[in-house]
Amino acid sequence: MRWEETKRYESFKRKFFHWFLAFQDDGLFSTAAGELLALLKEELVLEQAVLYLFDPSCGAFCPEAAAGGGPVAGRIVAREKQEIVVVDAGGPRIAARLFFLLSEEAPTMVELVYGKGRGIDRALLEALRADLAQLFSKLNALSQGKGEEKRYEQLHRFAAKIHSSMQIDDVLEEIIRTLQNVYPSFTYYLLLSHDNHLRGNLPVKTLAFDENGEQTVALRAFLTGQVQCEETTAPQRSVLYAPIKGVQAVYGVIQIIAPYAAPFPKREINFISLLAGTAGSALENAKLYEQSRRLVADLQLINDTMRQLNARSRLYEAIEYMVSQIRQSFGADEVGFFLFADGKHELLPGSTPFFYEGSSAMYVEWVEARRRSGNDILFAGDVCAPDFGAFRSVMAAPMLQNKEAKGVCIVLARKPYQFTFDMFKLLQSLVQQSTLAFMNAILREELEKLVITDYLTKLYTRRYLDGAIQKSMEVDAFGAFLLIDIDNFKQINDIYGHQTGDEVLVQVAETIRMNIRDNDIAARWGGEELAVYLPKVSLFDAVSVARRIVEKVREHTVPPVTVSCGISSWGQHDHDNAEQLFKRADAALYMAKETGKNCIFVSDRHHSYKV
Numbered sequence: 001m002r003w004e005e006t007k008r009y010e011s012f013k014r015k016f017f018h019w020f021l022a023f024q025d026d027g028l029f030s031t032a033a034g035e036l037l038a039l040l041k042e043e044l045v046l047e048q049a050v051l052y053l054f055d056p057s058c059g060a061f062c063p064e065a066a067a068g069g070g071p072v073a074g075r076i077v078a079r080e081k082q083e084i085v086v087v088d089a090g091g092p093r094i095a096a097r098l099f100f101l102l103s104e105e106a107p108t109m110v111e112l113v114y115g116k117g118r119g120i121d122r123a124l125l126e127a128l129r130a131d132l133a134q135l136f137s138k139l140n141a142l143s144q145g146k147g148e149e150k151r152y153e154q155l156h157r158f159a160a161k162i163h164s165s166m167q168i169d170d171v172l173e174e175i176i177r178t179l180q181n182v183y184p185s186f187t188y189y190l191l192l193s194h195d196n197h198l199r200g201n202l203p204v205k206t207l208a209f210d211e212n213g214e215q216t217v218a219l220r221a222f223l224t225g226q227v228q229c230e231e232t233t234a235p236q237r238s239v240l241y242a243p244i245k246g247v248q249a250v251y252g253v254i255q256i257i258a259p260y261a262a263p264f265p266k267r268e269i270n271f272i273s274l275l276a277g278t279a280g281s282a283l284e285n286a287k288l289y290e291q292s293r294r295l296v297a298d299l300q301l302i303n304d305t306m307r308q309l310n311a312r313s314r315l316y317e318a319i320e321y322m323v324s325q326i327r328q329s330f331g332a333d334e335v336g337f338f339l340f341a342d343g344k345h346e347l348l349p350g351s352t353p354f355f356y357e358g359s360s361a362m363y364v365e366w367v368e369a370r371r372r373s374g375n376d377i378l379f380a381g382d383v384c385a386p387d388f389g390a391f392r393s394v395m396a397a398p399m400l401q402n403k404e405a406k407g408v409c410i411v412l413a414r415k416p417y418q419f420t421f422d423m424f425k426l427l428q429s430l431v432q433q434s435t436l437a438f439m440n441a442i443l444r445e446e447l448e449k450l451v452i453t454d455y456l457t458k459l460y461t462r463r464y465l466d467g468a469i470q471k472s473m474e475v476d477a478f479g480a481f482l483l484i485d486i487d488n489f490k491q492i493n494d495i496y497g498h499q500t501g502d503e504v505l506v507q508v509a510e511t512i513r514m515n516i517r518d519n520d521i522a523a524r525w526g527g528e529e530l531a532v533y534l535p536k537v538s539l540f541d542a543v544s545v546a547r548r549i550v551e552k553v554r555e556h557t558v559p560p561v562t563v564s565c566g567i568s569s570w571g572q573h574d575h576d577n578a579e580q581l582f583k584r585a586d587a588a589l590y591m592a593k594e595t596g597k598n599c600i601f602v603s604d605r606h607h608s609y610k611v
Contacts, residue, residue, distance in 0.1 A: 005121045009128075012043035016135075032139055033065035037110075040132075041067045047093055048113035051136070052076060053106060056262050061109050068113070078109065084125050092116050096125050100133035102140050110136075168286045172202055175244075175254065175279045182271075187257040191218050191241075207253060217241055221253050227273050229264060240264050242276035246284030254279075298426050301329060302433055309434055315441040319350025322409075322434055327352075330423050332411045333391065336360065337399075337438075339407040348407070348438075355410075362389055367396040367410055378408075379424045382416035392416040395424045397431040401439055454524040456502060457509035465523035465531060469578045472535045473570065480542030480569040482532040483585040484512070484549065487562045487597040489528040496559060507557045515548050531585075539569040539602065543611050546600045554598070562598035564589060567611075569604070 019039055037049040048068030052061035060075040078085070078099070085097045095113045102108040110132055114120060172190055179188050191207040207215065207222060221228040221241035228241045238258040243250045254276050258264070264272075305325055312318045323335040336355035338345040345364055347355055354360055366388075370378055378396035391412040399407035409431045413419065452464040460468075472479050486492075486508055493501040505528060512522050516532060525531040532549075534542055546565045553563050566589030570576040588603035592610070595601075600611045 002121050002124075005124045008044050009124060012040060015039055015043060031065075033136065034067060036135065036139065037065055038067035040112075044112070046112055047115055048111075050111045050113075052109040052111065053102070054108065055260070061107075076109070076111075084122075084129060086120060088116075094120065096120055098125065098129040098132060100129060100136075102137055106140075108133075108136065168283060168290060169202075171279060171282050171286050172204075175275070176202060178275065179254070179256065183256070185259050187259075189255040189257075191215070191222070191253040191255055193252070205255070218253050218255060222250050225250050227269055227276075229269075236260075238262055238264060240269065240272060242272050243280070244276050244283055245280040247281070248284060251280060251283050251287065294422065298429070301325075301426075302429060305430060306433055306437065309437040313441065313444060315438065315445055316349040318434070318437055318441050319348050321350075322430075323350055323352060326409075326411055326427070326430070330411065330413075330427065331415075331418055332413050334360075334412040336364075336410045337407065338364070338410070339399075339442075340405060345408075354412075359389060363391065363394060363410060363412060366394065367408060371396075371398070371405075371408070377424075379419070379421065381419065390414055393418040395419050395427055397424075397428045399435040399438065400432055401435055406435060406439065457506055457524050457530070459509050459513070459530065460521055460523040462523055462525055462531070465521055465525075465533060466578060468521050468535075469533050469581065472533070473576070473578065476535050477572045478536065478538065478570060480534045480537045480539055480567060481581050481585045482534070482542065482546055482549075483525060483566045483568075483582075483589045484508075484530045484532070484563050485565075485589055485593065486528040487564055487593075489561070492559065492561065500559070504557060504559070504561055508553055508561070508563065511552050511556060512549055515552055516545065529589075539567070539604075542567055542569060543600065543602065547611075550598070550600060564592035564597045565600045566590070566592055567600065567602045574605075 016036075016039060019035065033051050037051060040046070041049040046068065048066065050066040050068075051064045053064045054060070055062045055075075058075060060077045062075055076097075078097070083099055085099070087095045087097060089095075092115065093113050094116050095111050098110045098112070100108055100110075110129075112125075112128070175190070176188055179186065189203045189205050191205050193207050207218060217228045217230045217239075218241050220226075221243045225243050225245050227243070230239050230241075231237070232239060238260065240256045240258075242254045242256065244252040244254060254272070256272065305322070308321055309318050312321060319337050322337070326332055326335045334352045334354040336351040337348040339348055340346075345368070355364075366383075367378055378394075378398075380394045382392050383394055391414055393413040393416055394410070396408050396410045398405045399409065409427070411419070411427060452461055453459070454461055469479075469481070486504065489501065489504075492504055509522070509524070509530060512530060512532060516522060516534070519535065520537075521533045521535075523531050523533075532545070534545060537545070546567055550563055550565060553561065566585045566587065568581050568584035568588060570581055584603040584605075588601040588608050591603075591608045592599050592601040595610065601608050602611055
């Protein structure tokens with residue numbers, strides 16, 4: 001090494017010592033490298049000094065820091081595997097390129113540019129290469145160490161903050177915020193399932209099994225719980241998928257997109273994995289807290305619902321209340337309760353009006369097909385079939401009693417993914433708990449019906465008729481009473497037998513029922529006598545009803561029979577009671593039987609007459 005060059009190099013080393021003492025180790029590596037190159041240029045009297053780092057995405061050295069004037073080459077492709085290369089491009093300058101490794105995975109080059117009139121000392125270049133390799137490696141280690149320290153400070157702050165929060169949204173927001181602080185040039189997404197309903201403007205994508213395979217690597221990370229990497233071609237990028245993993249499950253995936261195409265260093269993968277794991281633990285705690293709160297709320301809802309149902313004795317009221325609760329709790333648009341009866345689905349009163357329309361049949365058939373196939377999960381987040389109608393979200397829960405399906409509850413929503421699987425499980429619990437209340441209400445109404453219904457004719461009993469007439473006389477302005485007797489009924493029993501006599505009695509009862517209004521009351525008066533009370537019906541209209549009944553009985557009974565009818569009526573100013581009304585109708589019926597039967601008589605306060 002020449003004496004002059006040796007003197008300059010010794011001066012560089014002395015000044016480097018003072019520079020290093022004042023060196024701020026919290027800055028970027030490129031800034032520190034630039035200062036070191038500036039010192040090197042000044043002491044060695046160079047035209048320019050440039051530090052290049054190897055970029056595997058383009059297979060060339062790219063400038064990282066520079067000192068001195070003149071343009072810097074954008075990329076340099078170095079094919080020679082030499083440690084020192086001197087390049088003379090024929091201009092006024094000559095360059096010496098010193099190659100070394102910044103770390104195990106980072107080839108590096110320092111280019112020293114001299115004026116052409118000055119000679120290059122090979123021994124100096126060899127010494128410079130050895131010393132600069134150590135200097136830049138230690139400088140890089142210091143910068144990385146400081147960077148690692150800052151990153152792990154961020155991780156500590158991140159862990160402390162997210163573990164102090166029990167809100168899922170807060171945890172996810174802090175994940176993105178920490179990544180942006182540590183890797184400001186990267187792009188991030190949270191890949192989450194449909195069960196996550198988030199507020200704010202978080203960069204969230206839906207994690208789903210798609211037919212195009214666009215999320216294959218992300219799904220692999222989600223299913224295996226291991227970090228996955230891939231390289232994209234258009235544009236060229238490196239993408240890392242880190243599973244957000246807790247103790248019990250994987251809750252999502254963090255997608256990290258680098259602005260270049262190069263493998264993620266192992267230390268970066270380890271750091272991101274640690275961050276994602278910390279996030280997974282916090283997210284799991286938040287989810288468990290949320291689940292516990294939801295469980296308490298669900299139990300409270302079930303308890304309140306059962307208390308309200310038990311306070312409602314009528315089936316219609318119970319179903320109506322349950323429909324209201326389901327719509328309010330789940331955001332449902334339509335709710336229908338169906339009872340299985342004689343192989344059919346009987347829609348229970350209180351269901352929403354949509355289920356009374358023909359367009360609801362496709363949803364009932366869909367549920368029934370899945371139920372008959374043995375599928376216990378009657379749940380769909382997004383039914384995409386074009387012929388399936390306007391409702392995209394469907395769930396159904398069977399009404400079970402003693403492990404036997406008594407019916408089914410079907411819940412619909414127009415919005416896709418309106419219902420979560422947790423909602424479906426809650427619906428199952430609600431319906432299962434309420435089924436007993438429904439069955440009790442049905443049994444109660446059936447018992448009530450048996451008490452007020454004649455066993456043979458299925459008409460009301462005389463006791464019920466008496467109460468209905470008494471109530472009508474208290475609230476209505478007028479009404480009419482028909483007392484009907486089957487002519488020659490004893491002969492029917494004698495000729496055809498009592499079983500046929502019973503059948504005739506049933507036929508006459510059904511004929512009467514078919515020829516009166518729904519709010520009219522038909523009852524079995526006793527033996528072969530039947531009675532009809534017509535509230536708010538005048539005497540004139542009552543005669544028309546009686547004529548229709550007499551005619552229809554004569555035409556449609558087998559064996560053919562006739563009936564006689566006595567009619568009485570009351571008005572608001574007549575001061576009648578039920579007993580007087582019965583007596584007048586009985587007197588009119590007696591006159592009809594005595595004057596040839598198969599006719600109608602009316603009895604008022606003054607006389608009886610045939611119509």
